[in-house]
Amino acid sequence: MPVMTTADKQEKSRQAGSFGAAADAYERGRPPYPPEAVDWLVPGHARTVVDLGAGTGKLTRALRAPGREVIAVEPSAGMREKFAQVLPDVRVVEGTAESVPLADDGADTLVCAQAWHWVDPERAVPEAARVLRPGGRLSLVWNSRDTSAPWVAKLDRILRDCAAAPTRDRQVDRVGAPFGPVERRDFRWSHPMTTDEIMDMVASRSYVITLRPAAREELLARVRALLDAERPAAMPYLTECYRTQLGA
Template sequence: MTTPEERRKNAQAGSFGTAAEAYERGRPPYPPEAVTWLVPEHAKIVVDLGAGTGKLTRALRAPGREVVAVEPSAGMRERFSQVLPDVPVLEGTGESIPLPDRSADALVCAQAWHWVDPERAVPEVGRVLRPGGWLGLVWNLRDVSVPWVAELDRILRDYAAAPTEDRQVERVGAPFGPVERQDFRWRYPMTADDAMDMVASRSYVITLEPAIREELLGRVRALLDTERPSGMPYVTECYRAELRQP
């Protein structure tokens, strides 16, 4: 029997496919310096877990490196294959990764670790990585120290119960070593339309009643029309942990 909180989380986790298009247009990329910090230089096989439409995958690609994407949503996988036709994208989750034991040098999970059940995902990632491999977790967060960005967040909170902000980083334990953290600050050039897509692609906005969703989007549009921002300030929050030798 699932609890209401679990049902809400499952509905939101499964909602992404319906908004793959807006997601692709509205979500920001990841800064290269964050990827350099998250993936060891020698990594030849890298898994992008919860790859979505491949926003992080694009930054993970490098000469001499093979990237494999894992994604549960059929809609996201379809959009992924249109954007990155030469990168394999497998159906799977953090709890069940369709890859052999010790087959990857690094696994990165962007904006998705909060959806997994860490009790099952931590040993599963430990199974797929080679000893000495790295687990990387990353989130792009809007920089709310900027006043109009703080106002945007206030509007979102008025309408939508934002998903629990528990990123579950502290639940990464054995067989991994200590978790390290590094933040990267940057600004993503973005038009008002891009910002609207970014809001519309949030799982907790997608799942609102249509009339309430429209009202929320109207208020966001009014704010953006007033502020006319030239870009969105972001903090990219990164974590990494090494798989211990057996």
């Protein structure tokens, strides 16, 4: 794994803290998670599930089930405010992967969606172990655009031409003890989206939010031109899932 410079760490921190400013676009443009992926990530017997880095609750909605308590943990005030609007019946608390404001041994499963690459695993792994009951599960998941579709590959090139995307290092290999072996499964699916929703998805990316205004406008104009030419009706996704058990 490449060593991050101080400048890299500062930029990563800046991007990680940017989402609150785009909470509305995040809610409109980010996709949900396919039910089959959620079923693989969370055992049916789980009664207390923590959604770590819950954002506006995109995954939280799929985690809810009869007889199950879902607790959302989110560091951004803007995201928590939006979360409370769309999921007023779900408890959301301020916290991070490195400092989860919940009691010891209180959760059956802790799920982290679109966020583990932002955390410090040296602090987040023992914190997850503290919150989970013995034998509990840590699950990590990412929705990624499926660039095997030619128009999505063109979109990806525009984003990488115009913006410094964050590291692709998932940091999954840094989970380790006291967790057991990490299992992986991928799910391919397609999410219906309008052009405006795809624009919101792009605008909600951390590396787009943090661009200077002129650069951001240029990028969004190029994306709009691509979408006007291609006229897609859906975004193909690859949902990348990992799970590991405490003490396994």
